[in-house]
Amino acid sequence: MDTLAQLKAGQLAGIKRLDLCCGLTEFPREIFRLADSLEILNLTGNALSSLPDDLHRLSHLRVLFCSENAFTELPECLGRCAQLSMIAFKANRISHVPAAALPPQLRWLILTDNRISQLPSELGRRGLLQKLMLAGNQLAHLPESLANCKNLELIRIASNRLTQLPPWLLALPSLSWLAYAGNPVETAAELTVEAAVDDATPNIPWSELELGTVLGEGASGIIRKALWTPRALPVAVKLYKGTITSDGSPLHEMQACIAAGRHPNLIGVRGRVVGHPDDQAALVMDLVDLASYRNLASVPSLASCTRDVYEPDARFGAEVVLRVARGVASVAAHLHRHGITHGDLYGHNILWNAAGDCLLGDFGAASFHATADTVETRALQRIEVRAFGVLLGELLERVEAAGLDDRARERLEELRARCCQPEVLARPSFSEIETLLN
Incomplete structure (x- = not known):
């Protein structure tokens, strides 16, 4: 992290990114000395409640992080920043936008984890908007003007007060990743699923687990290797955090993991932990061999926004691409039959090995829907189909030419186009996709 002392001493001239986390209560005016170069400004984790009216003097500023501060409204000065395209004000006290x-x-x-009950209709006039994160607020409705945002691909509205999903939302032509768990609109479907899975999910006492090394950590919790002592079985234990993440509530994620059930392309849940000394929620899961499995891609970058980042030299054999595509389509069809949308169907949430075996993980954005065949259910499922189309396109861009003839590529490209077409209900279901791939 760059220091305030360095900034004030004039030692940071020409930098494009500045990170300051040092208990700031006022915006340091020395930042304006960087106006000719500064593109990314990270002020997360301070005690700021305002920004200067002349912020637009930072004429190259594209990205601004002000999460975990003390703002009560989104500063109007942001609107005068001509190049500003990404704004993060998570975990403040914002009630007015x-x-x-x-x-x-x-x-x-x-704007995750704030106190927002209303958004301005002006938001729908931002035609470049691709990613909108609103989980953990007090929204009872969304501005209808968002129907004009034809480029909007990812929306997080979990843990709000929405009693319905507006029809225009389910008809957005580019929407691919939607999370809405923890709203009244989802509650009835969630309770139905909970009743079906609670009795079938074993309870595993905390005292029966010997925790080992940390395998990974994300926004919703920490995964640790463990030994389930009565069975002498190596397992993984995910300990959930209680705070709201950008996707929604970690406890909703846990419920979705359980409700997903067993499938060859899911990481199996062994049981729910009981008796944790701090009453922390946790699941015992199958242990994945991370020596052979790895993430298909990395999370989107600031530049890619909604697109995963692959290694520059990433190439996949034709049979691997087909096996991964079949596996993802199969597990997505399984989830939809159980009334679950994953909400984050991305390469970075897929583990794969050299043979093309794959596992879909991270249910942080999962939501429940009715299992009955309705227009709303079909729309929710077809939104996720577009995410699959994006993934298929990324794989086809990186497939090795050998083993995939022109006719096979043509048919896969046709499938990708059908999955990504703007008419939501005209997209195929995952059951149909699975049949076509087989």
Whole structure:
């Protein structure tokens, strides 16, 4: 992290990114000395409640992080920043979002974990908007003007007060990743699933687990290797955090993991932990051999926004691409039959090995829906089909030419196009996709 002392001493001239986390209560005016170069400004984790009216003097500023501060409204000065495209004000105390605070180039807006009950209709006039993160607020409705955001691909509205999903939302032509768990609109479906799975999920006493090394950590919790002592069985234990993440509630994620049941392309759940000394929620899961399995891709970058990042030299054999595509389609069809949308169907949430075996993980954005065949259910499922189409396209861009003839590629490209077409209900179901791939 860059230090305030370095900034004030003039030692940071020419830098493009500045990170300051040092208990700031006021915006350091020395930052304006960097106006000719600064593109990314990270002020997360301070005690700021305002920004200067002349922030637009930072004429190259594209990205601003102000999460975990003390703002009560989104500063209007942001709207005058001509190049600003990504804004993050997660975990503040924001209750007011003025229309004037929305910059013209807005592409990615993060307002997770605030106190917002209403959004301005002006938001729907930001045609470049691709990513909208609103989980953990007090929204009872969304502005209808968002129907105009034809480029909007990812929306997180979990843990709000929505009693219905508006029809225009389910008809957005580019929407691929939707999370809405923890709203009244989802509650009835969730309770139905919970009743079906609770009795079938074993309870595993905390005292029966010997924890080992940390295998990974994300926004929703920590995964540790463990030994289930009565069975002498190596397992993984995921300990959930209680805070709201950008996707929603970690406890909803845990419920979705349980409800998903068993499938060859899922990481199996062994049981729910009981008796944790701090009453922390946790699951015991199958242990994945991380020596042979690895993530298909990395999470989107600031530049890619909604697209995963692959290694520059990433190439996949034709049979591997087909096996991964079949596996993902199969497990997605399984989830939809159980009334679950994954909400985050991405390469970075897929583990794969050299043979093309794959496992879908991270249910942080999962939501429940009715299992009855309705227009709303079909739309929710077809939104996820577009995410599969994006993934299939990424794999086809990186498939090795050998083993995939022109006719096979043509048919796969046709499938990708069908999955990504703007008419949501005209997309195929995952059951149909699975049949076509087989």
